[in-house]
Amino acid sequence: MKKASQILTASAVSLIFLIFAIASSSSKRVVADTKYNGVFKLSPEKDETVKNSGKLEFLKNATNPTIVLRVPNASREVLEEDKNVKTAKNNDGSNNLNDINVYNVIEKELLKGGFTVRDRALFEKVLGDKSVNDYSRIKELTETDLILELSTIQYVKYPMNSFTFFSQSKRKGNIESRINCTNYFNIYGLKLEFRLIKVKENDFIGSFTYNYTPCTDYPCNYKINVSSNNACSSPFIEQGNVIFSETRLIPQSEIEKFVKSAAQKMVNEVFKNRE
Amino acid sequence: MKLSSKYHLLFFIAGISLLAGYFNYLLFQPDIILFNFLVVQADAFTIRNNFIRQFFTGYFSDIAWCLALCCIAFAFAKLKYIRFSGKIQLLLLPFITEAMQHFQIIKGTFDWFDILTYAIIITVFILLFPSLKTYNYEKS
Numbered sequence: 001m002k003k004a005s006q007i008l009t010a011s012a013v014s015l016i017f018l019i020f021a022i023a024s025s026s027s028k029r030v031v032a033d034t035k036y037n038g039v040f041k042l043s044p045e046k047d048e049t050v051k052n053s054g055k056l057e058f059l060k061n062a063t064n065p066t067i068v069l070r071v072p073n074a075s076r077e078v079l080e081e082d083k084n085v086k087t088a089k090n091n092d093g094s095n096n097l098n099d100i101n102v103y104n105v106i107e108k109e110l111l112k113g114g115f116t117v118r119d120r121a122l123f124e125k126v127l128g129d130k131s132v133n134d135y136s137r138i139k140e141l142t143e144t145d146l147i148l149e150l151s152t153i154q155y156v157k158y159p160m161n162s163f164t165f166f167s168q169s170k171r172k173g174n175i176e177s178r179i180n181c182t183n184y185f186n187i188y189g190l191k192l193e194f195r196l197i198k199v200k201e202n203d204f205i206g207s208f209t210y211n212y213t214p215c216t217d218y219p220c221n222y223k224i225n226v227s228s229n230n231a232c233s234s235p236f237i238e239q240g241n242v243i244f245s246e247t248r249l250i251p252q253s254e255i256e257k258f259v260k261s262a263a264q265k266m267v268n269e270v271f272k273n274r275e
Numbered sequence: 276m277k278l279s280s281k282y283h284l285l286f287f288i289a290g291i292s293l294l295a296g297y298f299n300y301l302l303f304q305p306d307i308i309l310f311n312f313l314v315v316q317a318d319a320f321t322i323r324n325n326f327i328r329q330f331f332t333g334y335f336s337d338i339a340w341c342l343a344l345c346c347i348a349f350a351f352a353k354l355k356y357i358r359f360s361g362k363i364q365l366l367l368l369p370f371i372t373e374a375m376q377h378f379q380i381i382k383g384t385f386d387w388f389d390i391l392t393y394a395i396i397i398t399v400f401i402l403l404f405p406s407l408k409t410y411n412y413e414k415s
Contacts (some may be wrong), residue, residue: 003358006355006356006358006361007358007361008356009351009357009361009389010279010351010357010358010360010361010362010364010365011364012374013344013347013351013357014364014365014368015350015366016338017344017347017369018372018381020293020340020385021340021372021383022308022381023307023308023309023312024296024300024308024309024336024383025307025308025376025381025382025384026304026306026307026308026382026383026384030362034319068356116302151404157337167295170398175367177324225359228303228304228306228319228328228332229332229333230329256291
């Protein structure tokens with residue numbers, strides 16, 4: 001009898017404590033309960049330039065070399081080798097790259113740099129003609145020295161799993177603290193790539209890759225939600241009732257500035273040998 | 276049966292531990308099933324320090340729960356309310372609970388640090404109260 005009572009007591013205590021354990025488990029999986037003013041800092045991504053300087057020598061003597069900008073969505077089936085060129089598309093949902101006139105910005109910089117810029121639309125029409133299947137024929141028809149192809153313009157993810165924030169303390173003043181998240185979130189940058197083709201000789205003479213890494217010189221201040229178990233949301237900015245996050249954290253003006261600066265750098269690189 | 280003050284103290288520690296765990300959940304994790312059931316609504320209190328916040332949200336209540344269990348197991352064993360096997364059963368309960376969480380038999384998050392914490396508490400308890408280990412159980 002006593003034995004049964006002892007077993008019953010142990011089982012009852014076990015059951016009560018098991019109920020306590022179950023009752024203390026979270027009713028929700030992730031609770032975003034704390035909003036922080038996070039400070040985010042990234043290291044800049046390096047630009048990459050590959051060029052055949054010898055093939056660019058002709059620019060030394062050319063007064064106004066002619067160039068045309070070829071855009072990613074242009075007809076790609078005119079030349080056999082173009083089938084290997086991958087068109088970078090933005091698959092991140094909110095494609096605000098189309099909202100700015102990237103191509104006009106680039107053409108303007110080419111013009112400022114001393115190029116004679118050929119009409120893009122006319123060039124596309126020539127490319128659309130199936131009988132034109134050779135670059136030298138394109139040169140004949142369009143009188144263009146160089147084709148500048150905007151082969152890539154896309155968003156790039158920079159994964160992060162920590163951020164810093166500042167809090168005020170009466171005794172110590174501004175205190176910097178760091179939160180390590182249990183998950184990764186992304187800060188978005190941009191990548192722009194030009195390919196330069198010398199039309200007359202069918203030669204690919206340069207590749208210019210430029211990166212826009214946000215939060216490098218000046219750290220970014222974004223809001224971020226952190227749950228009780230340190231799961232972090234995507235960083236965001238609140239403007240009234242509108243929330244901007246992910247790719248929309250890069251303002252249109254910043255994209256335009258980056259495209260402009262990349263085009264300027266590319267022009268400077270091409271004309272480096274020029275007196 | 277009149278209990279000595281030693282047992283009163285053990286039951287008191289067990290009660291206080293459970294109460295501390297309860298208030299800890301109320302302050303830092305008010306989204307638990309118990310409060311849903313009791314219809315208690317509260318905003319979570321935020322601690323800015325990463326380490327302290329993780330301790331209170333992740334470990335404090337577990338430690339309190341395990342401490343209460345050890346006190347009850349010790350007191351009941353001394354009072355002969357439970358047998359040796361019952362005591363083992365109670366002391367293994369924290370690990371069984373974690374295992375059940377791991378296999379998703381009950382809700383909750385399995386954590387190796389919880390296992391380590393329970394092991395430390397039970398070991399310390401046995402070292403502090405050697406009589407729990409060496410207690411002679413009479414044959415029945």
